[in-house]
Amino acid sequence: MVLVPHHACIMRAFRRVFPFACCFIFLNLFLHKIQEEVMLRDDKGRSWVGKRQEAGEKTPSQHFSVDWLKERSTEASSSKFPQPISVLPRSTFSSQVAGAKKFSNYSHSAQKVFPLWMHITDDLYTYSAFWDARQNLPMGPMVRILGILRYQKELLLDIAKYRWSGEIKNDALNYSCFLWYTGQDTEKGQLNAFIYEEGLKVFVGTYFFCSPKRSASNSSSLRLGENRVPYAVSLVPHGASSASHKLIYLTLNRKTELDTLNHTGVCVRPLFGPYTDLAAITLFISYYSTVLSISHFYFYDFAISEKVKELLMILMADGEVSIHLLPWNIPFADWESLWDLGSLTSINDCIYRTSGKHNYVAIVDLDEFIVPRAPITNLGQLYTSVIKHKHGKMGDSVLILNAFFCSEFQKKNDTNKSNDFSVFTDTFREARLWPPKTRSKMVVVPEAVVAVGHHMVHHFLKPTSKNQASPKLFAVLHHYRNCDGLRMGIYATGSEVLNQKPIQDSAVLKYKKSVLASRTMRQYLLFIKDT
Structure with a gap:
């Protein structure tokens, strides 16, 4: 039996363990380096913001995180503003959400500037x-x-x-x-x-x-x-x-896609709150994405509930549509200080926000649905059909004439479809269509617009552009609301809308099957089932 010296045993064990120890040390150093780089990228913008804010400036960084957005929200809410709500750009979502309820942290390029009053x-x-x-x-x-x-x-x-x-x-x-x-x-x-x-x-x-x-030495072309x-x-x-x-x-707005017909958007004025209607906002998105192939939705958040925002996140993560939720921390809680809480500013902001990005944009409210009467499958086709009919040029505004589907007109006892959306059950409307520029809503080419109103374009880029009324054979604006006290005429000086004898209009029903079968609607049904 040969006896091995004690120090020789130690050396032999050391030689066996040493490679593993080195690998472990180098691996830890490598992981630590990666962690430092990630933290540096995440904190780079915020440290830069901090220096600029110390100088009295309100400055987004080249890259900012959710924490930075929260800091901006806190800053705004502490300076006599109502608390603003976060933005939900498409790049917000870094992964598909298991159970559609939990989202990982994310970063977002500051090329899309975070707006705040x-x-x-x-x-x-x-x-x-x-x-x-x-x-x-x-x-x-x-x-x-x-x-x-x-x-x-x-x-x-x-x-x-x-x-x-x-x-x-x-x-x-x-x-x-x-x-x-x-x-x-x-x-x-x-x-x-x-x-x-x-x-x-x-x-x-x-x-x-x-x-x-x-x-003065420069020519007009340079x-x-x-x-x-x-x-x-x-x-x-x-x-x-x-x-x-x-x-x-x-x-900064830049063209992102070349599709001349389907790359379209819809602008909705601020959703005053607390806004909690999950079904209404789902139907709106499902209808416009299915019937008119609209891909981008712009909402302004005054007080949207957390449940509604959670649903919007799910729809975004699904990838069917792009939802842009912009904070509307209007500096006044007093309704008498500003007309309709500044909704016209939000509409004009949306026009410039979409200019250079979308070829056509519709401006409507959540209770308004542009219903095609002709074989039209997208917003661009609707626009060009009307402009061709009017012999106009690209840059005009297409006005969709309004008809009220008053809740008071509906014969609720005639249907047992209580689970259906009211758009598909309320089929009685006022007999006449409102004239253009009064209650009408628009389809516009954003780059051709200078200033827009609620019911027509006020100023075009070119003096030859006009507001063109869409004939009812192309499309009608279905407006679903309570009409109590609503009057016709200029400045609401005419007779009451409810004095009219209603007529039945079922044009929207031909889209019912496709709207209810959309991916957006399926996500909504799963969401309300889980909650």
Whole structure:
């Protein structure tokens, strides 16, 4: 028997364990390095934001996370705003959700700027800004800022012509604007403004235009600003210090798809709350995605319930549609301060948000359904059919004429289909269609629009563009609501809608089977079953 020295046994064991120990150490170092890089990427934007915010700026980073959005929401809610709700862009969802109820953390590119109402002064609030370099703009390329301004009739250049809307006198604007470029380059711009509001309240919806300086030596075809796009703009009261700059970051729109017919969107004005109607929002999305092949839905969240937002997340994760839920932390809880809580600003914001992205956009409410009467399968086909009939040119607005399907008209005892959606059971409507520009809703080419109202386009990019009424043989706007106290005529001075003898209109029923069989509807049924 040979005895092995004790130190030799130790050395032999060490040689056996050493490779494994090295692998373990190197593996831990490698994993630690990866963790540091991930944390660095996640915190890079927030650390940069922190430095800029210490300087008094409100600044999104190149990459921001959910925590950053929560910080912005907390900041806004602590400065006399109602609490805003998060944004749900399509890139939000990093994975399909097991059980459709839990979502992993995510990051999102700041190219889609997170909009929030921002207090500039007690007389001025802003929501969003866009670089507008379209041809035929009288002022040339500029930043278009959407906001609200305290109204005074002395502001307007020609009040007799515009009533309460129109161009604001230059000497009535007590503000300056600054354009912010990469590389810490800042330029004072030329500021102009235009009131686009339809209803007169304490505050009115207003465009602010900040135009870059132009050299007299430049020809009209080569103007300064066309090749240099700012990333932000600021509005500063006269006499304020430079530290008071609050940056409004520009939303940059670029074409993302080449489909000329099916790449379409729908804009819905803010959903006031608490909004809890799961069935209504499901039917709306299912109908427009199935019947008119609309792929993108833009909602503005004033107070949507958590259940509704959870359902919207599920529909997004399913991949059938893209849902854009934008916070509407309007700075007033008082309904008398702003007409319809600023809904017209949201519609105009949606037009510029979709410009360059979608070929056609419909502007409707959740209780309004554009019902084709001709063999039309998508929104673009509806638009071109009407324009061809009117011998117009691309850039007109198509107005879909309204008909009220009043709940008071319906014969509820005639049906046992209590589980059906009211759109497919309420088939009685008023006999006549409302005239264009009164209760009508629109299908537009966003890039051809300058300012839109609730029922028609007010200003087009080209003077030859018009609001074209769609003949009822192409489509009718089915509007489902209670009509108690609703009057006809201009400014609701006519007889009551309920005085009419209703007629039956079952045109929507031909779409019932496909709408109820959609993937959106299936997800909804699974959701309500689980909850």
